[in-house]
Amino acid sequence: MTPTILHIDMDAFFVSVEEVLDPSLKGKAVIVGGSPEGRGVVAAASYEARRFGVHSAMPIARARKLCPHAIFLRGAHKRYSEFSARVFAILEHYSPLVEPMSLDEAYLDLTGCERLHGPAVATAQRMHDEIRDTVGINASIGIAANKLMAKVASEFAKPNGCFRVLPDQAARFLAPFPVGTLPGIGPKGVQQFRRLGVRTVRDLAALPLEFLEEVFGEWGAQLHDKARGISHSPVQPREESKSISRETTLEEDSTDPQYLESVLSYLLEKAAGQLRGEGLRARCVTLKLRYSDFKTVTRSRTLTVPACEDHILFATVVDLFRKLFTRRTRVRLIGVGLTSLTREALQQMDLFDTPARSAGRETLYAGIDRIRTKYGFRSILRATSHNEE
Ligand SMILES: [Mg+2]
Incomplete structure (x- = not known):
């Protein structure tokens, strides 16, 4: 049986949530992310802002230059998590095989569900309409025979559309696109491909396997x-997450600690989200740096109490970063990993407000305060201080 895989991606998710809460923002250039002092990176930009070249992970200062008339919002992770949970509740109604990629993005396996739900395209359209009508947010949905093509299809469907690539048309569909579409x-x-004379997927497909492996x-x-x-x-439902990680290759190699920390903050927010x-907590936090000479180093720390809060996880990873990063070599890639994931601790901590819990929290906050004292309050929570307490 040919698999039926959907990739569901909310359009400008953080911005869309802000628009639901404040409809006067609709149709305007809105940028979410960074601090009021204008540091940090863009977490999301409305389509109006994107027309000026603003995109996710761009330094806020640059976004301000490109689009000075935009409305800049700090954002609040708690709100986005709530909206995300509502979207996922809808998706799980259609299939138990839902793999979350971030707060606003998931793969869903509909293989063999046609008798239950009807043709895949109609099902995707229904899913799209249900998310719009009940949560108030537009999604784009790609439908294909595998995750790769479903993702390309949802990108093609953006904004606010559904698009299916038929299994036997995949290679032909991809061929004319720039290789960066994959x-x-x-960037x-x-x-790298440009230097090899490869611009489109068709160019890439023409290269022999032996050459690519070499x-x-x-x-x-x-x-x-x-x-x-x-x-x-395969689409791996949420229970199977053994680790969650996010990493990115920088647009330009950098030795700027402030910039690197804000990218780290952006990645951490995505992973923690x-x-x-x-519904998990992480006991272990890992930092990954790859230098311009391709040397890769990682550093991990185990927390006394498993945590899921941005500010706790960020404090840990930024501390690892400050101990590791010497500024001598430029950084090419930066990443954050969350491992030793537990569900049990969450239930215990949420159901019972035990003295042990408070004590654990006090220890954690004391740890944050120590770092704050050492490096300054803003430096530690600069880009992520969505203090939800
Ligand atoms: Mg999205």
Whole structure:
């Protein structure tokens, strides 16, 4: 049986939530993220703001230059988590196989559900309308035979559409697109391919497997498959998360600690959002840095009490960063990982406000205060201080 995989992606999610709460924002250039002092990075931008070149993960200062008339909002993770939970509740009504990728993005496996729900495109449209009517947010949905093509299809459907790529049309559909359309190929990859004379997916598909393996090692075989729209990665429902990580290759290698910390904060928010979305807590936090010479280093720390709060996890990862980062070598890639995930601790902590819990919290806050004292209050929570207490 050919699989039916959906990729559901909310359009400008954080901005859309703000618009639901304050409809006067609709149709305006709205940018969420950063601090009132104008530091940090863009977490989300409305389509009106994007027309000026603003995009996620861009430094707020640059967004201000590109789009000075935009409305800048700090954002609040708690609100976004709540809206996200409502969206996921709808998705899980359609299939138990839902894999959250972030607060606003998920894969869903509808294979074999046609007798129950009807044709996939009609089901996707119904899902789209239900999210719009009950949560008030537009989604774009891609439908295909695997996750790779579903993701490309949802991107193609944006904003506010549903789009299906038929299984036997995948390679033909992909061929004319720029190679950067393929998930996993970022701006750096695009540059690298350009040097090889590869601009479109068609160019990539023309390269022999042996050549790709010689140039890219293990990644070569994956690229060979991707160029043909082939992917075998299964949709893994939320219970199976053993770790949650987010990483990004920087647009330009950097030694600027302030910039690197704000990127870290952005990645942490995404990872922690997924963590909370899955009702989990993490006991172990990992920082990953890859330098411009491709040397990769990681540092981990185990928390005394598993946590899911941005400010606790961010304080940990930023402390690891400050101990590790010497500014001598430029950073090419930065990432954060959350492991030793537990559900049990969450239930205990949420159901019973035990003395042990308060004591644990006090220890944590004391830890944050120590770091704050050492490095300054703002420096630690600069970009993520969504204090939800
Ligand atoms: Mg989105």
